[in-house]
Amino acid sequence: MSDHPLNESFETTGHWHLPEEPDRKIAGNLSYTSNGTTLDLYEPFQAVRGTLRTSDTPQEYPIIHGTTRSGEAVTLTNAVRAGGTFNFGSGGLRETERVFTVWSIVGAHLPAKFHFPRVTFRIPGLQVWLSRQTIEDSHSRDETTRETTLLYRVRGWREELHRIDTIDATVGWGTSRRATSDPFTSVSVTVSGWLIVEPREPMPIAWYIDQQSKVTTMLAFLAGTPMSPDLIEASVDESTHRVSILVALRDAKYCSYKSLSGFFMPRSAMGINLFEALKKWFAIYEKIDKPSQLALSVFGSEKLWLHIEFLSLIQALEGFHRGLIDGNYMPDADYESVKKALGDAIPAAVGSDHRAALRSRIRYGNQYSLQKRLSELADRLSDPIRLAIFGQLSKVPRQWVDTRNFYTHWDEALSADILNGAGMYYANVRMRHFLRALYLDLMGIPQTAILKSLSNGSDPSQHLIQLNAAERRATNPDDMSGVYARISEHKPSTSTAERASSLDVTDSTDEPKNEGSGPGDADQAPD
Numbered sequence: 001m002s003d004h005p006l007n008e009s010f011e012t013t014g015h016w017h018l019p020e021e022p023d024r025k026i027a028g029n030l031s032y033t034s035n036g037t038t039l040d041l042y043e044p045f046q047a048v049r050g051t052l053r054t055s056d057t058p059q060e061y062p063i064i065h066g067t068t069r070s071g072e073a074v075t076l077t078n079a080v081r082a083g084g085t086f087n088f089g090s091g092g093l094r095e096t097e098r099v100f101t102v103w104s105i106v107g108a109h110l111p112a113k114f115h116f117p118r119v120t121f122r123i124p125g126l127q128v129w130l131s132r133q134t135i136e137d138s139h140s141r142d143e144t145t146r147e148t149t150l151l152y153r154v155r156g157w158r159e160e161l162h163r164i165d166t167i168d169a170t171v172g173w174g175t176s177r178r179a180t181s182d183p184f185t186s187v188s189v190t191v192s193g194w195l196i197v198e199p200r201e202p203m204p205i206a207w208y209i210d211q212q213s214k215v216t217t218m219l220a221f222l223a224g225t226p227m228s229p230d231l232i233e234a235s236v237d238e239s240t241h242r243v244s245i246l247v248a249l250r251d252a253k254y255c256s257y258k259s260l261s262g263f264f265m266p267r268s269a270m271g272i273n274l275f276e277a278l279k280k281w282f283a284i285y286e287k288i289d290k291p292s293q294l295a296l297s298v299f300g301s302e303k304l305w306l307h308i309e310f311l312s313l314i315q316a317l318e319g320f321h322r323g324l325i326d327g328n329y330m331p332d333a334d335y336e337s338v339k340k341a342l343g344d345a346i347p348a349a350v351g352s353d354h355r356a357a358l359r360s361r362i363r364y365g366n367q368y369s370l371q372k373r374l375s376e377l378a379d380r381l382s383d384p385i386r387l388a389i390f391g392q393l394s395k396v397p398r399q400w401v402d403t404r405n406f407y408t409h410w411d412e413a414l415s416a417d418i419l420n421g422a423g424m425y426y427a428n429v430r431m432r433h434f435l436r437a438l439y440l441d442l443m444g445i446p447q448t449a450i451l452k453s454l455s456n457g458s459d460p461s462q463h464l465i466q467l468n469a470a471e472r473r474a475t476n477p478d479d480m481s482g483v484y485a486r487i488s489e490h491k492p493s494t495s496t497a498e499r500a501s502s503l504d505v506t507d508s509t510d511e512p513k514n515e516g517s518g519p520g521d522a523d524q525a526p527d
Contacts, residue, residue, distance in 0.1 A: 002072075004106050004244040005122075005231045006252065009033045014074070016066035018045055019111070030066065030074065036248040037076060037104040039064070044084060044097035058082070061099060062112045075105040077112065103205070107243030108236055115202035116236065119245070120174070121212050121229035125255025126193025127175050129223055131268035132157055134175060134191045154179070154189050159196060162275040166282040167211060169199035195229065205234065205245055217292050218281045221439040224264025224460045226253030226300045253300040264458045265440065271449030280444045284324075288442070291319025295435050306424045307407060313431040314370075314404050320438055321373040328366050335366040371401045381437055382447045388454045388464065389433045391471045400427055426467055433464055 004010070010032055015025040016039065028041035046059060059081035066074040079101035087094045127134065136153045154177055161172035174194045181187035197211050212229060219227035230252075232245040260266045267274055285292075295316040298309055321327060328335070342362045346355055368376075374396040378386055387394045403418040405411060419427055433454065440450050454461055472479045 012068045014066045014068035036102040039099040041097045065109045073109045075110045076101045077103040102248040104246040116234045117202045118198040118235040119208040121195040122231035172196045222265045228252035265453040271446040277443040287323040291316045327368045
């Protein structure tokens with residue numbers, strides 16, 4: 001079976017039929033894009049007759065089977081009629097039909113609601129993030145013949161499978177290798193990483209997609225980049241036969257990192273067994289499902305308006321708190337008397353609409369304020385992490401809350417205290433790290449490991465480091481933290497001694513290091 005990646009469109013022709021009419025095969029063109037699969041038939045499965053109305057429910061086809069021109073069996077599931085045409089010519093009336101679905105299976109004719117025993121997801125970058133070196137190289141030299149031999153060893157890692165009781169399934173990781181070579185000119189090996197999901201009992205494909213979403217959400221927070229799958233394969237029985245699953249994942253973003261240094265936190269830097277983190281994640285995920293998806297949608301989006309990004313991130317933080325913490329000032333039972341007293345105190349002269357609005361405010365009056373929610377979330381993190389994320393203030397700025405309240409309620413009394421464009425941009429950078437640190441802590445990642453990742457060479461961490469350095473210099477122009485070199489220019493006519501002394505390399509303590517040996521030369525201080 002040939003691969004059918006989710007991010008590669010294709011078109012083919014074939015003959016198609018409904019399972020209940022296997023002998024009535026209709027020619028048609030199949031086209032797949034990341035938005036779904038479209039089938040254009042030369043004649044309809046069911047001819048359109050009678051009065052047509054815009055309110056009519058589209059014709060549904062639970063299962064459509066087909067065979068492409070290359071001989072591949074295809075199953076379309078949960079398809080609907082998406083249009084058609086009527087043409088009248090010398091040959092008479094001809095009717096066509098267009099069918100659309102977001103679920104397609106290439107490689108077998110399957111019945112409706114088929115349950116798969118095992119599904120695997122190829123995830124770009126996963127083979128690197130797993131921190132398991134697959135390709136090793138070495139060389140040897142024959143001193144007699146003076147011939148040098150290069151040796152490449154491709155290691156076959158076995159699958160790592162772990163039991164997740166929360167979903168009654170086994171989840172794990174694997175790698176695959178694809179090699180091409182000829183004896184004279186070239187050799188090529190491509191390694192891919194796979195997520196494996198195998199429940200105790202076979203399950204429908206939608207169940208597998210849900211589990212995949214949970215795992216790739218966790219991976220994205222760790223990696224600092226989207227970790228969407230680009231190929232889905234499923235077993236249909238106990239044999240080695242597999243099928244490709246094509247599902248519309250329109251928001252999918254793919255990891256492009258080729259080395260460990262690109263990741264915010266690769267597996268080797270987690271400080272905890274990956275299986276232990278995975279178990280904790282599945283145990284808690286349902287409580288933070290929606291805010292995590294909101295957060296990741298912002299992380300994976302490009303060129304969002306600052307205000308949209310800011311409000312979405314702070315909403316994700318509030319959702320994180322609401323999912324995990326009660327968030328009430330007093331027990332609900334105790335608040336009932338307070339709510340009644342406040343409601344009874346509303347003057348009789350207040351109109352019905354106004355009264356309803358006041359009662360609504362009273363109803364939610366027992367819930368924590370946004371400032372208290374954010375402060376409680378910050379308290380979950382260590383002092384050094386708070387200093388790295390929030391800067392010298394080391395706590396959630398009040399301006400974040402005032403800015404959110406202004407753009408939510410348009411209260412002009414707050415307008416003087418809200419963030420400007422640059423301030424909002426910096427706040428967005430810090431909120432991204434705030435969310436990521438909270439999610440990693442929720443997985444059980446040690447806070448020492450989180451702090452270390454906040455100062456590594458990944459793009460997100462470097463952005464935060466630069467932001468904090470700029471903040472320190474704004475407060476103290478003489479601050480030299482983070483400086484690793486200072487270069488000065490000299491005139492060619494100066495003496496050798498003067499040239500040597502004119503170039504200093506300074507570390508963060510501002511102590512001179514190795515001096516330059518000539519014009520334009522500089523020795524870097526040790527890391």
